[in-house]
Amino acid sequence: MSQSTFAHHVRFETSSPIMQLDGGIEAYRKRLSALAGKNSAGIFQSVGNARRRIERDIGPLRLEMNSRDPAAFERLIALKSQQFLSTLGSNPLAFPWIRGTLDQVFATQAGPFSGLLSVLYAGDQLVACHLGLRQADQCHIWFITYDPAFSAYSPGLLLLMGMAEAAQGEGLNLFDLGRGTQPYKLRFQTGAIPLGEGAVSSPAWLAQAVLAKTAQKRWLKTTILGRVWRSGKGLVSRRSS
Known part of the structure; x- marks a missing residue:
């Protein structure tokens, strides 16, 4: 069924920021620089500075782009639960059907759709992690979180840039950052996908x-x-x- 079936139910038109990564990280940098009013050197410099600081203070960075480690997945659940409790006062991941959905996404690896767990370590310490939805050469950035102990090092930016750098090797050409105007999305985006809400x-x-x-x-x-x-x-x- 085509999504145009629901067109007459659309009441709001929004968009989802994207990172166009085909051609690799240098091609992405050029796209970012080509946008009016954007300075790609700013975000790359910020991430570079954060990398040097965390490697000096904690240990060398290591990214597992497609981790199958159940312990890392459980750590993501724990960190995201803490974040929900501190910001919302409740934890949606405590609902069995929501937790079950995440478990199934993490376990799914066959076919064009799969879960993608990416984990960033500094030395032997987990710094940040992300569970996304992969469809062919695209990844929807979904559950991204980090250990608050490392918040001074911009761990979310480190993870997202590390994933962008590793995308070509994983056959990924696009990150969909999801609807919203959070500052990091505006800094990383090179385009947008139109959305209809209803x-x-x-x-x-x-x-x-x-x-x-x-x-x-x-x-x-x-x-x-x-x-x-x-x-x-x-x-x-x-x-x-």
Whole structure:
């Protein structure tokens, strides 16, 4: 079934930043430099400086681009769970069906679709890790996390750049960074894939409720009035606490 089947259900149009890596890391650097207002030397220099510091302080960096180590996978789950608890106050990975999905992705290696666990070590210490979804020559950047003990060394940037450098050897030509405007996505992206967002349900009012909630969140995040309302609400909460 073509995705165009759902075209009339689309209510919001967004995009997903991508890293175009065909031709290798130097070709990627040139694409980054060719974008108006982008300075590829900045991100490459930042990552280079972080590499030198962590190798001086901790140990030589080593990337396992496609790790099959169950201990590394469990470490990713533990680190991501800690991150969710600290930022959301709850841990979605505690739900059996969510954890089961991650287990299945990690275990899947046959066919054009597979899970891709990439792990960055400094000496013998795990610094950062990522579980992604691979389809042919593309990888969707999905669960990326790091050990907070190494936060001063920009471990997420080190891992993502290391993966970009290793992509050609793994037959990967594109990283899909996923919807969002986080600073690292804006720094690494060389293009974008258009996305359509909507909802389909039976009864139809459920989809309308989901879309109304999405529109509210979008208004709060993207409009001046929304940001003022959020800041005012936070101020009231702090005063009442």
